Amino acid sequence: MPIDPSVAIGADIGSTTFSWTESDVLLYHLGIGAGSHEGDHLAPAALRYTLDGPALQVLPTFGVVVPTFHETDPPPLDLPGCDINLAQVVHGSQSIAVSGPIPTSGTATVSTTLTDIWDKGKAAVVWQEGVATSPSGEELWRTRSSIFVKGEGGWGGDRGASDPVVLPVRDPDLLTSYDVTPQQALLYRLCGDRNPLHADPDFAKAAGFPAPILHGLCSYGIVLRELTDGLLGGDATLVRGFACRFSGVVFPGETIRVTGWREGDRIVAAAAVEGGERDGSPVLADCVLTVA
Template identity: 35%
Template sequence: MDIEALRHFRFDEIRQSYSKKDTILYALGLGYGSDPLNPDELRFTYEQDLHAVPSMVNILAHPGFWVQRPELKLNWRKLLHAEQRFDILRPLPPEGELSATYRVTGVVDRGAAKGAWLYQRKDLSDAAGRPVAQVSSTYLLRGDGGCGMFGTAEPELPPLPQRRADHVLRQPTLPQQALLYRLSGDMNPLHASPEVARQAGFDRPILHGLCTMGIACRALISVLCPGAPERLRHLSLRFSHRVYPGETIQTEVFDLGAGEIRFRSRVVERDVIVLDRGRAELAPATAPAPDEMAASPG
């Protein structure tokens, strides 16, 4: 990694128009539609009265696989997505036009043997310039430790309550889940090419972390606010282990009251926690109209 090249790297502003078809494709990539007679599934997969899954803010106006830029000299094959957060500032419509500004907010060096943390921020706005979402990503650069540091780190995610979960939901994934999900924008070959996966230390392609996050988002909406995805205002979590397409994801939800939710997800077949320290915030069922929402993260 060239730390100075990364410090001064600037993203171009990205504008994206997306359609109902894009919104439906994203939902299908999360497994929506597995029960085509369920009205709560159709809400995200049928164009009439279509709703966008809130976690779609993660992939809209995607900057592409920018870590492959040669001037940055990043060992991108050893990059892992470590944490993700988003705050919904205005409900995402099922179609429209958005603009995104990106920046690398910091790099924290853990030493040559341990790699480095890289922090990236995205601000999404609609065509009228109104903030829609703020999205933060944390990456572990396993092959780039000892190269220096700058900026600031994201705050640490707190551990979960030590008690039985209030809700548990199991969701199977498809063997082709990663191939379907990547059509929404994340074309990292780690999720499609067996050769690239082996080079990265995996025996086969793994599921996108953001797909697993979207599946957890789907679970939270299903058990906590069915029919009202706009109530979800915040989601954050740590990616703690890989998921292989075809495995079953079990999401365990802790309802702390007053809209405060904690959660984790595990792969049933291997009994391995794959999403940890999850946190969500829900607006009250009588939430204010979109234009009255605060334009700052919760």
């Protein structure tokens, strides 16, 4: 069968050493909409994302993308025991936990393992975990992600756990929105994800979408930035982790509405499309931001 859990689960995908600079950080922040509000080019808080220098900070979601930041080919799917292609795949979930603020430049090595495969009947969910370490061996951050593989599954395997985040039944502490620009996906793909699903109209239609969709990791970064700005005073160094499930798609030109609640040392949140024919369509669910 195209996915063989006996081969895939526990497989070592290997290690990659990579480096990044302040320019990479700036491009990533611009790709997730930093500096887009009126007056941001003059505001010290906004310039912490978009101006190189001693005040520059790194939004932790950068750690998810930086290992492949300089890739110019579509992401490979040559995973052990998995015979799948890009047209079958959508991002299922993503999390990152950081040991401390990510440096604005540096070098690290990430080691990745396939940890689990769930059988959803008409689809399979493939889980990976990556650990990034400094040249001295110190853990910098840890990521966990899943991809949803359409057309696979049905072998009678474990369906996996379901642990939804329950949102408070009270007014949110934050209700904000971000207007996704028409060229947002074209800009964000320069952050190392050249999947044609986000740029090529013909490829998107073949995959079942009427037009290219925004990268899930772009929505992921946008939502964390909005939560950080709205509930943490824009201080990205306070973020220790961010997890979410990708519950729907965003098309460039739409607006993302972000709703967040403070709950002790964490923030729970959700994101949906705002306005238009798809008003209320989910974007991110089960969002949890952990705070230092």
